[in-house]
Amino acid sequence: QVRLVESGGGVVQAGGSLRLSCAASGSMFSSNTMAWYRQAPGKQRELVARITNRGNTNYADSVKGRFTISRDNTKNTVYLQMNSLKPDDTAVYYCARDFYGSLTWGQGTQVTVSS
DSSP, X not given: OOXXXXXXXXXXETTOOEEEEEEEOSSOGGGSEEEEEXXXXXXXXXXXXXXXXXXXXXXXXXXXXXXXXXXXXXXXXXXXXXXXXXXGGOEEEEEEEEETTEEEEOOOEEEEXXX
């Protein structure tokens, strides 16, 4: 049973940066695809970024060039570096393990970007 714990959220001014972390328990982390999703009030949860076990990445168009997903398999941790933040990035950010389309979620961390 995998357990995911996010950290690093907070309040930041527009143009600022934050780095989110997601620590995973359990084995086989290095073989898993990991992802970050977000959900803003009144909106559906959406994929922000994904990284495969081989390090291949993909991003939502809205964050390309501003966000970077990475992983450290020695620490069982996945990161989301967020730069040039905008008020529209305000949301609860969730870490997820993607096991052949079956998602396991963390509890989420709030990111608020003030204008």
